[in-house]
Amino acid sequence: MDALLDNKVREDLEYNFLYLKDSVAFDIFISSLGIEQHGFNLRFRQAVCNKISSSLDSFYKERTDKDYIKNALKKLIYDDINRLEILLLVNTYIYGNLSNCFANDLENYFFMAYPNMKITKDQKLIRKNLTSRDYRFRNKLINKVINFYNINDKLETKIDKFFESEIKDKILDLNNHMAKQLKIEFQEGKYFILQKENFLTKKDLKSLYIYVQKVFFENLLKTTRRFIWYGLNDKVLSRYKK
Numbered sequence: 001m002d003a004l005l006d007n008k009v010r011e012d013l014e015y016n017f018l019y020l021k022d023s024v025a026f027d028i029f030i031s032s033l034g035i036e037q038h039g040f041n042l043r044f045r046q047a048v049c050n051k052i053s054s055s056l057d058s059f060y061k062e063r064t065d066k067d068y069i070k071n072a073l074k075k076l077i078y079d080d081i082n083r084l085e086i087l088l089l090v091n092t093y094i095y096g097n098l099s100n101c102f103a104n105d106l107e108n109y110f111f112m113a114y115p116n117m118k119i120t121k122d123q124k125l126i127r128k129n130l131t132s133r134d135y136r137f138r139n140k141l142i143n144k145v146i147n148f149y150n151i152n153d154k155l156e157t158k159i160d161k162f163f164e165s166e167i168k169d170k171i172l173d174l175n176n177h178m179a180k181q182l183k184i185e186f187q188e189g190k191y192f193i194l195q196k197e198n199f200l201t202k203k204d205l206k207s208l209y210i211y212v213q214k215v216f217f218e219n220l221l222k223t224t225r226r227f228i229w230y231g232l233n234d235k236v237l238s239r240y241k242k
Helices: 007-020 022-037 049-061 066-096 099-113 132-149 153-173 202-240
Strands: 180-188 192-194
Touching: 007 022, 007 066, 007 099, 022 049, 022 066, 049 132, 049 202, 066 132, 066 202, 099 132, 099 202, 132 153, 132 202, 153 202
Parallel strands: none
Antiparallel strands: 180 192
């Protein structure tokens, strides 16, 4: 696709959105994609935070205060996580939309697999009700895109940088933002108000940081495959919108 914005401008917009929380920068970024692509109508269901939250139930299954830990994490980092997720999904969509060669493979496959169908500008091509043959072709083509552009390594680099800059210190400071469960005990004729669970140790917090980053990366890799496929589909469809 012909880029409306040069790489430097696009990188600046990404940085402003990701690190400076500038939503206007993201709107400009997405609008430029819409113009380049003759329409950009993807819906983002940000699911990684839900995966992190649910996985913490098993990670802290022995702690009675796991809900307090989850709530504190949500307040501290989930907005950051959501921005990172949505930006990386757009990045992987762009990779899917980048190459005429891979789009040609998809277009040729469509005409061979569905000879009685025509491609129209309002069509979704191969997104729903995929056959087993479609899935095999889809996975093979997505893997080609990932390997050609070295996508997974690039994602990992961006995630490492963002987590180190924006997430790490917040997780290590979690105890200062976590409400505690209290219990009353009667000892030697006196009542004492005690914490039901101890605060997380420094080692616990470091383990939590590593775990959250691991869950984020693993789940993002699954979602990005779908967005690469969307990019490939839209690359083909854009040829029929002119």
